[in-house]
Amino acid sequence: VDVTMKQVGQLAMARDRVRFVGEIVAMVLAGSRALAEDGCELIEVEYEPLPVVADMIAGAEPGAQVLHPEMGDNVAVFFETGFGDVEAAFSSADVTVRERFEIQRYVGMPIETRGVVAQWDARDGSLTTWNSTQVVHFVQQGLVSALGLPPHKIRVIAPDVGGGFGTKATGYPEDLLIPAAAIAARRPVKWTEDRREHMMAAGHARHQMHDIQIAARRDGTMLGVRDRIWLDLGAYNSWGIVLPYNTVAHLLGPHRVPSLHVECRGVVTNKTPNAPYRGAGRPETVFAMDRIVDCLARELRMDPADLRRKNYLTQADMPYELGIPYRDGNPLVYDSGDFKAGLEAALSAVGYDALRQEQASLRAKGVHRGIGISGYVEGTAIGPYEGATVRLDASGRAVVATGACSQGQGHETSFAQIAADALGIPFDWVTIVGGDTAAIPFGVGTFASRSAVNAGSSIHVAAGKVRDKIVEAAAALLEAAPADIEIADGVVSVRGAPASSLPVSRVIQAAIPTFAKPGVASPDFEATVYQHQPTVTYASAVHVAYVEVDVGTGAVKLLRYLVAHDCGKVINPVIVEGQVHGGVAQGIGGALLEEMVYDEQAQLLTGTFMDYLVPTAMEVPAIETVHLEYPSPRNTLGMKGVGEGGAISPPAAIANAVEDALAPFGVRVTRTPLGPSVVLGLLESAAKT
Amino acid sequence: MKRAVRVKVNGTDCDESVDVRSTLADFLREDLDLTGTHVGCEHGVCGSCTVLFDGLPVRACLMLAAQAEGHEVTTIEGVAPPDEPLHPIQEAFAAKHGLQCGYCTPGIIMSACAFLKEHPAPTEREIREMLAGHLCRCTGYHFIVEAIAEAARALAASPKP
Numbered sequence: 001v002d003v004t005m006k007q008v009g010q011l012a013m014a015r016d017r018v019r020f021v022g023e024i025v026a027m028v029l030a031g032s033r034a035l036a037e038d039g040c041e042l043i044e045v046e047y048e049p050l051p052v053v054a055d056m057i058a059g060a061e062p063g064a065q066v067l068h069p070e071m072g073d074n075v076a077v078f079f080e081t082g083f084g085d086v087e088a089a090f091s092s093a094d095v096t097v098r099e100r101f102e103i104q105r106y107v108g109m110p111i112e113t114r115g116v117v118a119q120w121d122a123r124d125g126s127l128t129t130w131n132s133t134q135v136v137h138f139v140q141q142g143l144v145s146a147l148g149l150p151p152h153k154i155r156v157i158a159p160d161v162g163g164g165f166g167t168k169a170t171g172y173p174e175d176l177l178i179p180a181a182a183i184a185a186r187r188p189v190k191w192t193e194d195r196r197e198h199m200m201a202a203g204h205a206r207h208q209m210h211d212i213q214i215a216a217r218r219d220g221t222m223l224g225v226r227d228r229i230w231l232d233l234g235a236y237n238s239w240g241i242v243l244p245y246n247t248v249a250h251l252l253g254p255h256r257v258p259s260l261h262v263e264c265r266g267v268v269t270n271k272t273p274n275a276p277y278r279g280a281g282r283p284e285t286v287f288a289m290d291r292i293v294d295c296l297a298r299e300l301r302m303d304p305a306d307l308r309r310k311n312y313l314t315q316a317d318m319p320y321e322l323g324i325p326y327r328d329g330n331p332l333v334y335d336s337g338d339f340k341a342g343l344e345a346a347l348s349a350v351g352y353d354a355l356r357q358e359q360a361s362l363r364a365k366g367v368h369r370g371i372g373i374s375g376y377v378e379g380t381a382i383g384p385y386e387g388a389t390v391r392l393d394a395s396g397r398a399v400v401a402t403g404a405c406s407q408g409q410g411h412e413t414s415f416a417q418i419a420a421d422a423l424g425i426p427f428d429w430v431t432i433v434g435g436d437t438a439a440i441p442f443g444v445g446t447f448a449s450r451s452a453v454n455a456g457s458s459i460h461v462a463a464g465k466v467r468d469k470i471v472e473a474a475a476a477l478l479e480a481a482p483a484d485i486e487i488a489d490g491v492v493s494v495r496g497a498p499a500s501s502l503p504v505s506r507v508i509q510a511a512i513p514t515f516a517k518p519g520v521a522s523p524d525f526e527a528t529v530y531q532h533q534p535t536v537t538y539a540s541a542v543h544v545a546y547v548e549v550d551v552g553t554g555a556v557k558l559l560r561y562l563v564a565h566d567c568g569k570v571i572n573p574v575i576v577e578g579q580v581h582g583g584v585a586q587g588i589g590g591a592l593l594e595e596m597v598y599d600e601q602a603q604l605l606t607g608t609f610m611d612y613l614v615p616t617a618m619e620v621p622a623i624e625t626v627h628l629e630y631p632s633p634r635n636t637l638g639m640k641g642v643g644e645g646g647a648i649s650p651p652a653a654i655a656n657a658v659e660d661a662l663a664p665f666g667v668r669v670t671r672t673p674l675g676p677s678v679v680l681g682l683l684e685s686a687a688k689t
Numbered sequence: 690m691k692r693a694v695r696v697k698v699n700g701t702d703c704d705e706s707v708d709v710r711s712t713l714a715d716f717l718r719e720d721l722d723l724t725g726t727h728v729g730c731e732h733g734v735c736g737s738c739t740v741l742f743d744g745l746p747v748r749a750c751l752m753l754a755a756q757a758e759g760h761e762v763t764t765i766e767g768v769a770p771p772d773e774p775l776h777p778i779q780e781a782f783a784a785k786h787g788l789q790c791g792y793c794t795p796g797i798i799m800s801a802c803a804f805l806k807e808h809p810a811p812t813e814r815e816i817r818e819m820l821a822g823h824l825c826r827c828t829g830y831h832f833i834v835e836a837i838a839e840a841a842r843a844l845a846a847s848p849k850p
Contacts, residue, residue, distance in 0.1 A: 034710060111729045111737055111826050112792040162727070162792030163826050195730040408790025408827050574786045581829030582789060609734035609824070617820035617830040622813075646829075 001325065003079040003241055008068040010236040010273065012173040012180075018047070019067060019235035020272050021604045022200030024173050029181055029189060054602040056232040056267040057209060067235065067268045076237035077244045077266030083323030084259025089224030093215035097295045102671045103284040103651060105207035105232065106594040108277040108586075109614055110407070112162020113193040114202060116174050118182035126153045129179050132161045134169035134405055135445030140437045146176050147183075151441070158435035164407035165586070169447035170203045170238060170275035199607050203275025204596055207232040208247065210288035214296050220310040224259035227251060227288065231266045231281075234273035241266075243274065245327040246281030246379075251289055252322065254339035254375045254540060255311045260323070270602035276447065278586055278647040282378060290374040290652035291669070294659065303356075304373055304656065305347055312340040312375065315630070326379055330535040334377060336630040337540045337566050343375060346542040346564035349626045355546060363664065368549045369559070370661025374652035375542040380567075380641025381453030383533030386444050388458035390419060390466050392525035394512070396490055396504035397429045398463075403443015404455035405435035409643060410575040411451060417571055418456050418637070422463035423470075424487030425504060442530070449539070449641025452571060457635045458531040465527035473521035474507045537632035539640040541565035543584075543649035545657040551665070551683060554676035556592055556658055558619070561650070564626035568640035573627070576642050581623050583646020589615045590647070591654035592673050662686075696757040698723070699767030707754040713747075714738045716754030717764055725765035725795045729824070736823035739796035740764050746800045746822075765795035768802060777843040778802060778836075787836030789827035797823045801837050811841055 014023045028039035053059040053067050059074040067074050090096055118129040127149070133139050136156040143154045161168065174191055182189040193202070211228040231244055244266045252260065297304040313320055315338035322332040352371070359369045388402045400419050404411060416430035423430075433439045434446075434455075444454070467487060475482040480494040493501040511523040546560040563580055570576050593613040597605040606612040631638025651672045658679065659669045667686045671678070691706045698721060707716050712731075717723045717740070729737035731750045738749040741763040769776040778801050781787065788794040797820065804811070804819045811819075816837045820830060 034708065109826060110790070110792070111735055111824055112727070112790070113729070161790065163790040165826070195732065195735075408788075408792075410789065578786050578789055578828060578832060581831045582827045583829075585829035586826070608732055609730050610732070614824050614826065616822075616824065617817040617834065620830050622831055622834070623829060 001079050001081045003077065005240055006071045006076045007237045007240060008070055010173070010238065012176050017050070020270055021602070022197070022272050023235070024177070027177055027181065029185055033192070052270045052602045053268070054270060054598060054600050056207070056230045056269055059269050060230060060265050060267045067270065074268045075265050076233055076268050077241055078264070079244070080261070080263045081248060081324050082259070082261035084224065086224045086226060086259040086261040089259040090213070090215045090226070093223050094218040095296065095299055096213055096215045097292060097299050098213040099292055099295055099668070100670060101210045101212065101288045101291050103206055103208050103287050104672055105204055105271070105596040106590050107203070107205050107596060108165030108167035109612070110163030110165060110167055113195060113198040114168060114172065114174065115192040116178040117188065117190045118179040119188040120179070120183045120186065122186060125149070126155070127179055127183070128155045128157070130157045130159060131175060132168055133158050133175070134161070134164040134407060134447050136405055136435050136437050137403055137443035138171065138445055139175050142171055142175055143179060147179070151437070154437070156437045158405045161405070161407040161435070164446070166205070166275060166277040166280060166447055167203050168407065169445060195609070196607050199612060200272060200604055203277070204234055204272040205274055205277030206284055206590065207274070208284040212288045212292045214292050216296055216300070218300070220300055220302050220307045222255055222257045222311045225252065225257050227262045229262065229264045232271065232274070233266045233268050234271045235268060236273045237266060237268055238273045239276060241327065242276060243281045247285045249324065249326055249332055249379060250282045250376065251285045253286060253289060253377045254313055255293070256313050256317070271598055272604070278583060278644045280448070280644070282376060282644070282648045283587065283590060283651055286374060286376045286648050287652045287655065287672070291655060294656045295668070305343070305352060308343055308373060308375065309340065312343050314338050314340045326535060328382060328535050334538045335632050335634050337377070337538060338630060339375060339377065339540055342540055342542045342564050342566060342628055345626050345628060346544050346562055349564060349624065350544045350546070350560065350562045352544070368551055368661040370547050370549065370657040370659065372545040372547070372653040372655065372657030372660055373542065374649035374656065375540070376645070376648045377538050377540045378449070378645055378648060379536035380449035380539045380644070381533065381537050382448045382450055383454060383535065385530045385532055386451065386454035386458060387440055387442055387528060387530040388455055388462045389440055389526065389528040390459065390462040392466060392504070392508060394505060394508055396425060396508060397431070398423060398425060399431050399433060400459055401433045401439035402455040402459065403434070403440050403445060404451040405446045407446065409446070409451065409579065410572065414452060414571045414575055415456065415459055418459050419463045422460055423467050425490040429490060449643040449645070453537055453635050453639045453641055454531070454533050456571065456637060456639060457533070458529045460636050461531055462527040462529035465529070466525055469521070469525050470504060470507055473511045474502070476520040477507055477510045478502070533635065535634070537568060537634050537640040539565070539567045539642060539645055541645055541649065543653040545650070545653040547654060547657040547661055549658055549661040549679060551662070554679035554683070556654070556674055556679060558588065558621050558654070560624065561621050562624040562626070563646065564628060565645060566628040566630050566640070567642035567645070568630060568632045569638035570627065570629065571639065576627070577625055579642050580625055580646040583644060584623050584650055585615055585620045587647045587650025588620055588654065590672060591651040592619065592675065595673055692755050694755055694758050696759070697761040699763055709753070709755055711754040712750055713740070713752040713754050713757055713762070714749035717749060717762070723764045723766050727792050727795055729792065734824065735793070736800065737793050737796040739799045739823070741799055741803060744803065746803045763799070765798060768798060778805070778840040781836040781840035781843060785832050785836035785839055787828070787833045793823055793825045797825070797833060801840065805837070805841055805844055809841060809845055811838070813838070
């Protein structure tokens with residue numbers, strides 16, 4: 001894929017120009033937050049207005065106002081890609097459908113805002129910084145280049161972090177500014193973002209436009225897809241090709257489509273820079289695809305479930321090579337799964353046929369209910385690695401250090417399960433240490449549904465190596481063959497000789513040299529593994545939404561929401577369930593409520609929770625789940641990532657359901673969020689045509 | 690400008706001199722080091738800073754510390770006193786996976802304490818209506834609803850004094 005990419009670095013503090021509302025222009029240090037805010041009030045900034053780029057489509061046109069003169073234009077990423085003969089597909093098709101879809105700008109919005117504390121130790125020239133980041137090693141690398149210190153002099157710690165969702169997986173000016181201030185002031189400096197600052201300055205996300213066409217035979221067989229895509233990247237192209245390419249790589253998802261052509265533009269505008277947020281391009285692209293699939297079903301007068309049945313890939317197709325590379329450079333090959341089986345599982349669990357009957361009988365009474373389906377295939381667990389060190393102490397308890405950082409995903413539980421199983425010790429003997437650069441020298445961090453597969457695999461292999469060392473020491477101590485040593489529940493024994501049982505701690509202690517003897521083995525009950533993960537594992541799901549639309553008020557009520565998903569081998573079913581629920585709730589927010597709104601002067605209009613609506617327990621129904629398990633052949637335990645998936649399909653499934661509910665009115669849904677006024681607008685404009 | 694404030698926090702009398710512009714949340718966190726009260730939005734929407742004020746849930750970010758003069762405040766630290774087992778509501782959150790990052794949790798538990806006194810056998814709808822005063826971004830609320838229902842059953846089985 002031939003990519004044109006332009007990047008202009010964002011300075012920690014703006015110089016000469018500010019390009020978005022929320023860009024830092026000054027920093028004030030004081031003895032308390034209140035005094036620092038008093039200080040800010042004393043600063044007067046005079047801004048000379050410049051022409052703005054508020055719209056990505058207009059901004060990508062030749063002759064548009066240029067945001068960064070050194071870039072020449074505002075198209076920071078451009079590429080075309082595809083496979084197959086798309087021209088022939090469209091010219092030979094019985095039916096083609098084309099539509100423009102827009103998914104709005106909405107964001108991760110963790111309930112804990114960002115924060116940084118930095119402490120400079122002038123005696124040994126070392127910096128310790130606590131940072132609410134998902135990527136401690138990345139922040140450390142930034143500080144290494146900015147301060148010119150060796151990595152071991154910079155310790156970055158991310159303690160318990162209150163939600164991340166990708167928003168905290170990007171670099172921020174404060175990562176550097178707060179440490180720089182602590183060094184300059186020779187005293188610790190603390191900064192906590194307030195919610196207004198968070199809404200203005202923390203990474204925004206989503207916002208894409210798709211001009212998509214699909215070609216098919218009369219029987220519904222898909223022949224080709226064409227898509228022109230625009231992404232609004234905000235003021236800086238911080239993430240390069242990640243969001244544009246993710247978007248393209250996930251467009252076709254579970255469908256068998258023999259030809260594709262995509263033209264993709266990432267455009268810089270005068271808005272807060274975008275950062276990958278749970279799904280990172282996938283919710284947008286799945287929205288475009290599943291909406292056009294429903295439009296095709298309507299055109300063909302086919303049930304949307306049947307149209308998907310006809311085109312979804314099955315287990316017999318695996319491994320399935322799509323025909324373009326993944327963004328890690330490897331061929332995009334689905335490793336395992338059965339998307340049609342997932343679809344059938346979802347339809348049968350939701351009782352699809354019964355819902356269709358109910359819909360028809362209620363429609364006759366003026367009650368408008370709709371069913372929406374959306375399916376995705378998600379490259380999860382991007383590599384190239386996440387390391388782990390597993391170490392036993394003299395009591396037989398284990399400490400596991402990893403570069404993965406938890407923001408509430410339950411690493412402390414899932415990773416402890418993996419380590420305890422491999423070591424043969426009780427689960428509560430394992431302590432997980434993540435988010436501390438002093439605990440492990442190299443790391444990538446937690447984002448992209450990557451920690452279970454990357455860190456989990458390294459923990460599994462490292463714990464197995466430590467177990468081998470216990471076996472070796474126990475064999476020497478108990479004078480038995482290593483093959484006869486068993487370890488379970490923290491107890492070592494010789495097979496067939498229960499009387500020989502010893503606690504693991506006794507074996508460890510027997511390895512420690514004394515004056516009298518050297519120990520039965522080296523007391524090195526530790527192993528570090530950096531398992532290589534060259535490419536991703538493919539998780540998948542089918543979501544079904546059942547909604548009721550009040551055509552008087554425009555209110556959309558979610559009656560049911562069901563997810564049938566495959567994340568490979570499940571480590572902890574409750575944690576997986578929780579991840580799915582949380583992702584779906586964020587997707588519901590994107591479908592119905594959430595939007596960062598800018599006016600035509602690129603002024604942000606949504607600065608509080610009164611304007612930016614996060615779903616509450618009243619908007620999120622009890623989420624039904626069906627678990628399918630197609631283990632990945634790409635890691636030792638057969639796992640796939642599950643962190644993001646829930647958030648991918650709700651906008652598409654709910655939009656499809658709303659359009660389905662309003663089918664008698666001829667409404668076509670092309671944009672989210674579907675708030676009451678938007679739905680009433682759709683009904684009004686449909687009535688006019 | 691400072692002002693003396695006498696307030697009973699988690700059963701202990703406190704005599705403190707506070708900035709008149711300090712919020713109750715800042716007073717609890719900064720002056721009393723009770724950092725279990727979390728601050729999520731400072732405009733009264735997210736509910737993370739909820740504490741009990743004379744037994745009723747309030748947003749600690751929307752009150753001034755000086756307004757607490759002569760009143761009684763209970764924070765998450767006071768729900769189960771140190772060295773005692775967790776409160777049944779806390780136990781239920783742990784058992785039912787009612788939290789992920791845990792940032793919104795203290796506020797929700799404070800609201801649940803007051804709510805379950807008024808509604809010892811709540812319906813799912815009542816639980817959800819109460820929860821609508823809190824934003825949780827991790828869980829999708831499903832397991833929180835189950836945790837509160839479970840806590841109601843546990844409290845009914847062995848009421849706390």
